[in-house]
Amino acid sequence: MLSPTGWGALVGGGGLVGAGYAFGYPEAVVLGVGCLLAVTVALVWTGRPPRLAARRRVTPRKVARGDRAEGAVTLTHTGGRTRRGLEVVDRCGERPLVLRVPPLAAGAEHTVRYALPTERRGRIALGPLRLERTDPLGLARRVRVFGPGEGGTDALLVRPRVCPLPVLPSGTAHHVEGPTSDTADEGSLTFHALREYVLGDDLRRVHWRSTARTGTLMVKHLVDVSLPHTTLVLDTRRSAYRSEDDFELAVDSAASVAFAAARSHFPVEVLSETGTVLRTDGTGGDDAEALLDRLALVRRSEHASAAGAFDSLGQARRRGSLTVVTGTGDATGLSALERVRRRFDRTVVLRTGGGAEDDRHEPPALGSDVPQLRVRALDSLPAAWRREAVR
Structure with missing residues (x-):
C-alpha cells in the first residue's frame, strides 16, 4: 500500500503531467513522469512479500514491578534473495515499539532484543508482530501481521514487589468453634x-x-486452626490515596504481608470493599504464586466507603491476625473495623504513602489498642513490621 508520501507523489505526478500537456510545459511533464516512475518502482520494490518466519520470547513471563523483563524477536529469512528495508513493529500495551532489522540474506537469522515496561502492575498485552517493508524513498509499504504461533499476541504479567516479612504471631491455639483440636473429628x-x-x-x-x-x-x-490465619483487607478506593504511587505502595505492602503467610503454607484471605480477592487454605503448593498473580490485577475502585470490606468478617467467628492496608486520604468506612476487630487475636493497620504534611493530621480513630504503622516506602516496612511482631 502507498504511504501518505506515496499518495502525494502519485497525485502530484498525475497533476503535473496533465498540466504540462495542457499548458505546454515539458518540464512539468518530465517532473510528473519522474514522480509516477518513483511510485511504480516503490510498488515493485515492496510488491513481493518477504518470506520470513518470526518468533517472540518474553523473559521472564512474570516479573516483580520495577524488575527487568526482556522481549526478543527472532526473524529467519526463508526466501532466496537478500531483503532490505525491513522493520518489525511490536505493540506493548498501547505503545508501539519499532525494531529495525538489518539486510537479511537467504537463510540468515537475526534477533532483536528490547526492554519491556515494568513500572506498573498488570497484564501487559504484547503483539501481534507486524513486519513492515518500505522502499528507500518511503513511498510504499507492505505490512504482514503474524498470526498465533508465529509471533502473534503474548502477555507479560507485572506483579507487586514484595519484601521479606515474618508472619505476625497470633493466638492460634483456640478453635474457631466447636471442640478442642485434641477431640475434633478431623484433628485440628x-x-x-x-x-x-x-x-x-x-x-x-x-x-x-x-x-x-x-x-x-x-x-x-x-480450616486448620493450629496454623496462623492471616486476614488482610486492602482498601482499593481511589479516594483513600493521594496518588497512584501511594496505591502501588499499598498493594506492595499487602502482597508482602500475605506472601509471607502463603509461602509458609498458612491460610490467607485477602479482601477489599469490592469483595474477596483470594482465599487460600494453606494446602496448595503454589498458593504464594497464585496470590501474587491475583494481586497483579487489582485496580483502584470508585467505592465511596471501605465498610463493605468488613461485612463478611462479621459472619463467622474468627481468630488469627487482621491487617488493614489503606492510604492517608479519605477514611470513610474504616470505622467499621471496630465492630469486627475483636474477633481476631491481633489487628494492625498499615497507612501507606503521604508526606510530612500528613503527619500533622490525626489518623482515623480505630481504637486505642489498634497500632497504625506509617509506610512511606517498601524498604521501611520490614523494620516497622518486625517491631510490631515482637510487641
Missing part, C-alpha cells in the same frame, strides 16, 4: 464456612441440608 480441622463443591472435594464433607435448600452441591470448608 474445624468448620469455617460453606462453599460450592469443586471437583476433587471429599464427598464426606457435603452439607446435604444446604444442598437441598439451595439446589447446589455445598461442602463444608474446613
Whole structure:
C-alpha cells in the first residue's frame, strides 16, 4: 500500500503531467513522469512479500514491578534473495515499539532484543508482530501481521514487589468453634464456612441440608486452626490515596504481608470493599504464586466507603491476625473495623504513602489498642513490621 508520501507523489505526478500537456510545459511533464516512475518502482520494490518466519520470547513471563523483563524477536529469512528495508513493529500495551532489522540474506537469522515496561502492575498485552517493508524513498509499504504461533499476541504479567516479612504471631491455639483440636473429628480441622463443591472435594464433607435448600452441591470448608490465619483487607478506593504511587505502595505492602503467610503454607484471605480477592487454605503448593498473580490485577475502585470490606468478617467467628492496608486520604468506612476487630487475636493497620504534611493530621480513630504503622516506602516496612511482631 502507498504511504501518505506515496499518495502525494502519485497525485502530484498525475497533476503535473496533465498540466504540462495542457499548458505546454515539458518540464512539468518530465517532473510528473519522474514522480509516477518513483511510485511504480516503490510498488515493485515492496510488491513481493518477504518470506520470513518470526518468533517472540518474553523473559521472564512474570516479573516483580520495577524488575527487568526482556522481549526478543527472532526473524529467519526463508526466501532466496537478500531483503532490505525491513522493520518489525511490536505493540506493548498501547505503545508501539519499532525494531529495525538489518539486510537479511537467504537463510540468515537475526534477533532483536528490547526492554519491556515494568513500572506498573498488570497484564501487559504484547503483539501481534507486524513486519513492515518500505522502499528507500518511503513511498510504499507492505505490512504482514503474524498470526498465533508465529509471533502473534503474548502477555507479560507485572506483579507487586514484595519484601521479606515474618508472619505476625497470633493466638492460634483456640478453635474457631466447636471442640478442642485434641477431640475434633478431623484433628485440628474445624468448620469455617460453606462453599460450592469443586471437583476433587471429599464427598464426606457435603452439607446435604444446604444442598437441598439451595439446589447446589455445598461442602463444608474446613480450616486448620493450629496454623496462623492471616486476614488482610486492602482498601482499593481511589479516594483513600493521594496518588497512584501511594496505591502501588499499598498493594506492595499487602502482597508482602500475605506472601509471607502463603509461602509458609498458612491460610490467607485477602479482601477489599469490592469483595474477596483470594482465599487460600494453606494446602496448595503454589498458593504464594497464585496470590501474587491475583494481586497483579487489582485496580483502584470508585467505592465511596471501605465498610463493605468488613461485612463478611462479621459472619463467622474468627481468630488469627487482621491487617488493614489503606492510604492517608479519605477514611470513610474504616470505622467499621471496630465492630469486627475483636474477633481476631491481633489487628494492625498499615497507612501507606503521604508526606510530612500528613503527619500533622490525626489518623482515623480505630481504637486505642489498634497500632497504625506509617509506610512511606517498601524498604521501611520490614523494620516497622518486625517491631510490631515482637510487641
